Amino acid sequence: RYGFLTLVGVLGIASTIVSTWWSNKRWKCFTVIAMLATIVFFGVISYHRGQYYNGDENFYQQMLASDPQSSDAHTGMGTILSKQQKHDEALTHLNYALKLQPNQSEILKHIANTYQEHGQHENAIIYYRKAIQINPDIPEVYNNICTALMDLGRLDEAMTHCTQAINIKPHDAVGLYNNGNVHRLQGRLDQAADLYERSLDIDRDFAPAHNNLGLVLAAQGRTTAAIQHYQRAIELGPSDANYHVNLANAFM
Numbered sequence: 001r002y003g004f005l006t007l008v009g010v011l012g013i014a015s016t017i018v019s020t021w022w023s024n025k026r027w028k029c030f031t032v033i034a035m036l037a038t039i040v041f042f043g044v045i046s047y048h049r050g051q052y053y054n055g056d057e058n059f060y061q062q063m064l065a066s067d068p069q070s071s072d073a074h075t076g077m078g079t080i081l082s083k084q085q086k087h088d089e090a091l092t093h094l095n096y097a098l099k100l101q102p103n104q105s106e107i108l109k110h111i112a113n114t115y116q117e118h119g120q121h122e123n124a125i126i127y128y129r130k131a132i133q134i135n136p137d138i139p140e141v142y143n144n145i146c147t148a149l150m151d152l153g154r155l156d157e158a159m160t161h162c163t164q165a166i167n168i169k170p171h172d173a174v175g176l177y178n179n180g181n182v183h184r185l186q187g188r189l190d191q192a193a194d195l196y197e198r199s200l201d202i203d204r205d206f207a208p209a210h211n212n213l214g215l216v217l218a219a220q221g222r223t224t225a226a227i228q229h230y231q232r233a234i235e236l237g238p239s240d241a242n243y244h245v246n247l248a249n250a251f252m
Contacts, residue, residue, distance in 0.1 A: 056080055071100040075107055082114040090114050105135040113144065121148045139169040146178050150185065158182050173203040181212065189216050207236035211243050218250055226250050 057080050063073035078093035094111045101107060112127035128145040131138065142165035149158035159182045165175040180195030196213035199206060214229035230247035237243060 069100060071097045071104070071107070074100070075110060078114070079110055082110070082117060085117075087114055087118040103134055105131040105138065105141075108134065109138070109141055109144070112141075112148075116144065116148055121151050124148045137168055139165040139172055139175055142168070143172075143174055143178050146182070150178075150181060155182055155186055159186075171202055173199045173206050173209065176202070177206065177209045177212070180209070184212065184216055189219055192216050193220075205236055207233045207240070207243070210236065211240075211246060214246060214250070218246075223250055 056076065060073050060077040060080065063070055064077065067073065074093040074097035078090045078097065081087075081090035081093065091111065091114055094107060094114065098104065098107045098111065108127050108131035112124045112131065115121070115124035115127065125145055125148050128141050128148065131141050132145075135141075142161045146158045146162040146165065149155070149161065159179075162175065162179040162182055165172065166179055169175055176195050176199040180192045180199065183189075183195060184192035193213060193216045196209050196216065199209040200213070203209070210229040211233040214226040214233065217223075217226035217229065227247065227250045230243060230250060233240070233243040234247060
C-alpha cells in the first residue's frame with residue numbers, strides 16, 4: 001500500500017541526474033521528454049494501484065488474496081464487516097484470526113464487540129473476560145463489559161468493571177460516563193451527575209454525557225438546566241431520536 005515510499009531514495013538520485021542534464025543544452029530536450037514520460041508512467045501506476053486499494057475493505061480483500069493466513073487481514077476484514085452489520089461474516093473472519101493467533105487480546109475484543117453489537121451480551125462478556133485474562137490493563141475492555149452487564153441489568157458487576165476502567169485511566173470521558181450510567185440506574189443521582197460533569201470537563205462535545213446529565217437534572221426537577229444539556233446533545237448528535245424525545249418531554 002505504501003510501496004512508493006521505497007522510491008524516495010531513487011527519486012533523489014534521479015533528481016540529481018536531471019539537474020545535471022538540465023544544465024547541458026544538448027540534453028535539455030531529452031530531459032523534458034524523460035520527465036514527462038516518468039510522470040505519465042507513475043501516474044498510470046498510481047491509478048491502477050489506487051483502484052487495487054480502493055477502500056479499506058478492498059485493501060483487506062487483496063491482502064487475503066495474497067496471504068489467506070494473514071491474521072491482521074482477517075481481523076481488519078472482520079472489524080469492517082461488523083461495522084456494516086454483517087455480523088456472521090465478521091465473526092467468521094475474526095474467529096479464523098483467533099485460530100491463527102489464539103492469545104491476541106485485540107482479536108478477542110473485536111469478537112466481543114461484534115457479539116455486543118448483535119445483542120448477544122452473554123457471548124460478548126465471555127470474550128471480554130478472555131481478553132482481560134490475557135491483558136488486564138485495557139480500559140476499553142472494562143468499559144465494554146460494563147456496558148454489556150448494564151444491558152443485562154447486572155449493575156453491581158457493571159460497577160466493578162466501570163470502576164476498574166477508571167482506575168486504569170482516571171481521566172477518560174467514556175469511563176466516567178459509564179460509571180455515571182451505573183449510578184443513575186441504581187438511583188444515585190447526585191453521584192451520577194457528578195460523574196457526567198467530570199466526563200464533560202474532559203470532553204465538552206460528548207453528546208451522550210450531555211443527554212444523560214439532562215436525564216438526571218430532569219429527575220431532580222432542574223428542568224431549565226436539563227433542557228440546556230438536551231439542546232447541546234442535539235447540536236452534537238442531531239440524528240439521535242432519543243435526544244429529541246428527551247427535549248420534548250422536558251417541555252411538557
